[in-house]
Amino acid sequence: NAGVTQTPKFQVLKTGQSMTLQCAQDMNHEYMSWYRQDPGMGLRLIHYSVGAGITDQGEVPNGYNVSRSTTEDFPLRLLSAAPSQTSVYFCASSKQGKGSPLHFGNGTRLTVT
Amino acid sequence: GQQVMQIPQYQHVQEGEDFTTYCNSSTTLSNIQWYKQRPGGHPVFLIQLVKSGEVKKQKRLTFQFGEAKKNSSLHITATQTTDVGTYFCAGGTGGGNKLTFGTGTQLKVEL
Numbered sequence: 348n349a350g351v352t353q354t355p356k357f358q359v360l361k362t363g364q365s366m367t368l369q370c371a372q373d374m375n376h377e378y379m380s381w382y383r384q385d386p387g388m389g390l391r392l393i394h395y396s397v398g399a400g401i402t403d404q405g406e407v408p409n410g411y412n413v414s415r416s417t418t419e420d421f422p423l424r425l426l427s428a429a430p431s432q433t434s435v436y437f438c439a440s441s442k443q444g445k446g447s448p449l450h451f452g453n454g455t456r457l458t459v460t
Numbered sequence: 461g462q463q464v465m466q467i468p469q470y471q472h473v474q475e476g477e478d479f480t481t482y483c484n485s486s487t488t489l490s491n492i493q494w495y496k497q498r499p500g501g502h503p504v505f506l507i508q509l510v511k512s513g514e515v516k517k518q519k520r521l522t523f524q525f526g527e528a529k530k531n532s533s534l535h536i537t538a539t540q541t542t543d544v545g546t547y548f549c550a551g552g553t554g555g556g557n558k559l560t561f562g563t564g565t566q567l568k569v570e571l
Contacts, residue, residue, distance in 0.1 A: 378557040387469065389548060390503070390561040397557070406461060406560075437502060445555045446491045448505035 349373050353438050353452035360428040360459045368423040368455050370438030376450070377443040379421040383407065383434040384454075390437065396421055397443065428459045462487045464551050466562035474570055479536040481565035483549035491552045492525055492532045493559065498545045539569045 354369045372379065380395035382405075392405030396415040410432060412424040421440075425432060436455045441447040463486040473479050483492070491510045495503035507516055509525035509532065516523045522535045532549055546566045550559040 380558075382561070387563065389464075389466075389563040390550075392558065392560070395558060405558075439503075441557055443557065445552060445557070446493070446508050446510060447557055448493060448508065449495075449503070449550075449557075449559065451502040451504070453502050 351438055351440055351450050351452035353436075353455050355455060356453065358455060358457050360425070360457065362429060362459060364428050366425055366428065368425075368436055368438075368457075370421045370423065370452060371419050372421075372438075372440040372450070373419065374440065374450065375418060376440035377418070378447070379415065379438065379440045380405070380449070381411070381413065381421070381423045382437045382439065383432075384437060385434050393423065393436075425457075428457075430459045433457060433459045462551070462553065462560045464549060464560050464562040466547075466549060466565050468565055469563065470566045470568070472568045472570065473539050475541060476538050479539050479543070479567055481534050481547050481549075481567075483532045483534075483551075483562050485530045485551045485560075487530070487551075487553060489529050489551040489553060490555070492529075493550045493552070494523060494532075494534055495548045495550060495561075496545050497548065497564075501545075503548060536567075539567070541569050541571065543567060544569050 381393040382390040394413040438452045439449040494506040497503045514525040520537045549562040
């Protein structure tokens with residue numbers, strides 16, 4: 348099993364550009380989520396989804412959009428990149444239900460200049 | 461909103477010394493999970509605690525969940541270089557999957 352696959356691994360954007368971070372999982376997990384990781388701040392939840400067609404905001408959703416058209420895919424869109432969005436982004440998935448462990452992708456390191 | 465803090469932020473130890481990281485939530489949790497992230501890697505699930513006062517062990521690692529279900533700790537006995545990384549706690553509330561991660565404790569182990 349590939350698990351959770353994120354692409355690209357690295358990306359450099361100019362301020363104002365848009366892009367999509369891809370995330371796919373092959374474990375038939377209902378729950379998928381996006382986190383950003385910044386030094387000293389841990390992992391902060393951006394958006395999450397409990398199933399196809401259902402998404403919700405986390406604690407830092409501004410500047411990001413998501414959609415969940417299939418169980419497998421959960422792309423994260425940056426609408427107009429800003430330097431404050433320079434970060435490492437992790438996609439994670441789990442089975443539905445309290446306490447199911449999260450399976451993380453390898454991350455995307457994004458730099459916005 | 462819910463906040464989860466961890467202390468210390470950094471810890472340097474000599475190999476063989478013990479290490480403890482503490483996790484404190486602003487709200488009562490239904491469960492708490494612990495993850496380890498090696499340098500340059502992604503977080504990997506270690507364990508989950510759900511009961512008040514619960515204690516679980518994994519070899520040299522001991523995890524505790526506080527009686528009030530608002531705090532937790534991870535203790536490593538006799539650290540090894542393989543323990544290097546950042547340890548995160550993550551708290552859940554209610555019956556869903558959503559987790560709030562702590563700020564993490566970065567552990568460095570010197571020979």
